[in-house]
Amino acid sequence: MQFSSFYQEESKNRKRSCSSMSIIDVRDLNLHYGAQHALTNIQIEMQENSITAFIGPSGCGKSTFLRTLNRMNDMIPGVTIEGQVRIAGEDIYQSSVDVEILRKNVGMVFQQPNPFPKSIYDNITFGPRLHGVTQRSVLDEIVEKSLRAAALWDEVKDSLKKPAHGLSGGQQQRLCIARALAVNPQILLMDEPTSALDPISTAKIEDLLEELKATYTIVIVTHNMQQAARISDKTAFFLHGELVEYDVTPTIFQNPCDKRTEDYITGRFG
Numbered sequence: 001m002q003f004s005s006f007y008q009e010e011s012k013n014r015k016r017s018c019s020s021m022s023i024i025d026v027r028d029l030n031l032h033y034g035a036q037h038a039l040t041n042i043q044i045e046m047q048e049n050s051i052t053a054f055i056g057p058s059g060c061g062k063s064t065f066l067r068t069l070n071r072m073n074d075m076i077p078g079v080t081i082e083g084q085v086r087i088a089g090e091d092i093y094q095s096s097v098d099v100e101i102l103r104k105n106v107g108m109v110f111q112q113p114n115p116f117p118k119s120i121y122d123n124i125t126f127g128p129r130l131h132g133v134t135q136r137s138v139l140d141e142i143v144e145k146s147l148r149a150a151a152l153w154d155e156v157k158d159s160l161k162k163p164a165h166g167l168s169g170g171q172q173q174r175l176c177i178a179r180a181l182a183v184n185p186q187i188l189l190m191d192e193p194t195s196a197l198d199p200i201s202t203a204k205i206e207d208l209l210e211e212l213k214a215t216y217t218i219v220i221v222t223h224n225m226q227q228a229a230r231i232s233d234k235t236a237f238f239l240h241g242e243l244v245e246y247d248v249t250p251t252i253f254q255n256p257c258d259k260r261t262e263d264y265i266t267g268r269f270g
């Protein structure tokens with residue numbers, strides 16, 4: 001199927017399915033960096049159209065785990081991964097999986113906004129063009145739709161040909177979100193997406209995530225516990241490469257089962 005029709009068809013299907021099935025299902029996941037055991041027996045299921053937050057002290061494995069969800073660790077020399085990561089029922093570590101298509105479906109936004117040194121328009125169309133969209137009208141439509149979804153359209157609609165690097169940090173991060181949405185992913189992975197931003201830009205992105213979860217499944221690493229409490233449906237607490245506790249967010253913050261979670265959220269360590 002042509003990517004443009006694939007894009008439109010997928011959008012329609014996405015709107016129809018608003019169930020809360022597990023879209024991510026991880027079983028017995030272990031990851032080593034050489035001899036270092038960085039993730040130990042991770043088991044977790046994440047629901048479609050929800051926001052899941054990963055919290056825990058520095059070095060506990062949050063980002064490493066996030067990267068296993070679209071095979072971003074594959075490129076790191078010496079990494080070994082065992083276990084299963086199922087996305088929409090498919091084990092993404094099977095050799096038959098096309099990693100390019102996987103990363104189209106499971107997009108990523110990083111801590112530092114990283115727009116390409118290109119125009120706003122070309123940043124958004126980069127992914128769709130890579131996947132074969134050439135028709136100008138379709139590209140225009142994707143640009144508008146992605147920028148609207150990222151709550152940036154009104155601010156940039158008259159300067160689409162201007163360099164992306166001319167935008168503020170907060171606008172650049174929303175552009176990076178729009179760029180990720182332009183290839184119509186199912187899942188958006190976000191690694192501390194607001195830690196480089198001021199409080200107003202942070203609030204805009206938090207509001208945006210609340211809107212985006214109607215269409216996408218969002219997994220976010222955050223050091224900001226108020227942020228996790230504000231925006232996530234479920235929270236996973238990691239410590240020393242283990243998933244200590246995972247539950248609905250109010251339970252994690254108000255009534256955690258594990259003493260280690262309680263110590264962390266009450267600021268006794270980390």
Ligand SMILES: Nc1ncnc2c1ncn2[C@@H]1O[C@H](COP(=O)(O)OP(=O)(O)OP(=O)(O)O)[C@@H](O)[C@H]1O
Nearest residue numbers: 033038056057058059060061062063064065076223
């Ligand atoms: N590319 C890498 N090569 C080797 N070891 C790594 C690599 N990336 C992470 N690690 C190690 O794996 C462990 C987990 O790191 P990771 O970055 O996943 O933790 P984190 O919880 O996301 O930390 P932070 O909150 O500081 O970003 C750490 O001991 C880290 O040093």
